[in-house]
Amino acid sequence: MARVATVMGLIVLIGQFVAVYATQLSPKVDDAQFRAYWVDSFGPGLYTEAEIDQLVADTKAANMNAIIAQVVRRGDCLCNRSNMPRTEAEIDPYPFDPLQTLIEKAHAAGLEVHAWLNATIMWGSDIPPRDPAHVFHTHGPGSSGYENWVSLRRDGANRGANVFFFDLGHPDAADYIVNMFLSIVxxxxVDGINFDYIRYPDYNPGVNIPAWGYNPAAVARFWAATGRSDVPEPTDPDWMQWRREQVTSIVRRVYIETYAIKPHVRVSADTITYGSMSENAAEWTQTRPYLEVLQDWRGWMEEGILDLNIPMNYRRRQEPTDANNQRPMYEEWSGFIKDHQYNRHAVIGTALYLNPIEDSLSQIRNALSPSLAGNRAQGWVGFSYRAPDRLVNERRRQPEEGRLELTRALTQSSEYDLLSDYDFARMPLFAVPASTPIMPWKLQPSTGHLHGTLRTPEGTVADQVDLIPGDYRLSVVITPEIGTASAVVTVVAGRVIPVSLILSR
Structure with missing residues (x-):
């Protein structure tokens, strides 16, 4: 049987192609449960060996099993071996390597390390980076023509607040972002690689108006793909979908190329939950994540290009009588997340920094409870290690005091648990340690993946995941004038099959 699939604006004809989309059933729940802190690097936590020792001890004491550590903030790395320069943060001097030190100490304690990268932030200060090799100097706002990779807003602005962003529609910028991830893998x-800011920027003129992505190279590619010559408005449907595909393409490439290097590495993303959400799947395309920042994370889960989705369901847990009650939004999004895991995993991310301890515990219990359809998330992640509750965030007490109280509440005490809200066992949430969930699609794979590279001036990539093993003919037609390409490939379960295509007329 023949099937037609659109990849990166190309028409790809794949013989014997069978789409492997799972029904909306959550994986079996057992003693495994993903439990982690997000550890940001805009403050202490990863700067010294002593801080890392304390981080590992605190994570272990809370019966958590993973650390999601921000190693890439704005085009630099809290590491010594990547395609990015070493961070300017006040870390201990070279040869200290924060990421390597964390890996060694966390693994010795039985904890996983997931490297968190801000994917699209090039730089975030009015003061340029000190390192001349930083991408800001080679492809930032001072670069001309095609060498400038900075995203522009429709009104011509090249930054939001003081943040410069990569334009995901510039092919060289997209390659650079992919290589950021692969250089660390x-x-x-690492046990996992974690996307943040894998979307178009905020700082838009209004709700659901995605005004970024107007780098001239990106607009020229859109023209080439559509045959148009006008500058599209931000809400133009074709322009929105084209930009959405640029985001998805980067996620897909990182997923497949990571699998080819180290199949066991868990690929995750911190995804957006702006606004309200119904548990009705049909309403997904009307949500702010999909429309405003052009992030189709439900589609990523359905396609299978994430192992772990971590939606940032950041809400205050207020009483129903409060004027700005955010509890319904939290519960609606949690239900939607649990019901849309497909053949992968999702965990719920909550905002520890916005809530008192008792409210965070209530949100965590909700995160670990089944949805109305009976589906469960595979765990929980809290933001953040540095601000573990509202009092710390408001600088009314020290982080150490907040973490100690949170650890006690999670592992020993039900003093703060509002257990009447959810039907849950009357015991601490993390009374005993748990392992992280296995990934059966990687541990015992029944499908393979295709990594196709088409040799054009843009080096176009045509990737497919979760293909049933067998022989395939891959045929690509751009236009009759430009040319076609084809190849026969054999897909093998558990492997990434590379194929390089050359255009011919």
Whole structure:
């Protein structure tokens, strides 16, 4: 049987192609449960060996099993071996390597390390980076023509607040972002790689108006793909979908190329939950994540290009009588997340920094409870290690005091648990340790993946995941004038099959 699939604006005809989309059933729940802190690097936590020792001890004491550590903030790395320069943060001097040190100490304690990268932030200060090799100097706002990778807003602005963003529609910028991730996967023994800011920027003129992505190289590619010559408005449907595909393409490439390097590495993303959400799947395309920042994370889960989705369901848990009650939004999004895992995993991310301890515990219990359809998330992640509750965030007490109280509440005490809200066992949430969930699609794979590279001036990539093993003919037609390409490939379960295509007329 023949099937037609659109990849990166190309028409790809794949013989014997069978779409492997799972029904909306959550994986079996057992003693495994993903439990983690997000550890940001805009403050203490990863700067010294002593801080890392304390981080590992605190995570272990809370019966958590993973650390999601922000190693890439704005085009630099809290590491010594990547395609990015070493961070300007006040870390201990070289040869200290924060990521390597964390991996060694966390693994010795039985904890996983997931490297968190801000994917699209090039730089975030009015003061340029000190390192001349930083991408800001080579492809930032001072670069001309095609060498400038900075995203522009429709009104011509090249930054939001003081943040410069990569334009995801510029092919060289997209390649650079992919290589940021692969350089860490290749050189460090990480358990996971974590996307943040994998979307178009905020700082838009209004709700659901995605005004970024107007780098001239990106607009020219859109023209080439559509045959148009006008500058599209931000809400133009074709322009929105084209930009959405640029985001998805980067996620897909990182997923497949990470699998080819180290199949066991868990690929995750911190995804957006702006606004309200119904548990009705048909309403997904009307949500702010989909429309405003052009992030189709439900589609990523359905396609299978994430192992772990971590929606940032950041809400205050207020009483129903409060004027700005955010509890319904939290519960609606949690239900939607649990019901849309497909053949992968999702965990719920909550905002520890916005809530008192008792409210965070209530949100965590909700995160670990089944949805109305009976589906469960595979765990929970809290933001953040540095601000574990509202009092700390408001600088009314020290982080150490907040973490100690949170740890006690999670592992020993039900003093703060509002257990009447959810039908849950009357015991601490993390009374005993748990392992992280296995990934059966990687541990015992029944499908393979295709990594196709088409040799054009843009080096176009045509990737497919979760293909049933067998022989396939891959045929690509751009236009009759430009040319076609084809190849026969054999897909093998558990492997990434590379195929390089050359255009011919």
């Amino acid at each position: 290749s050189t460090y023994d």
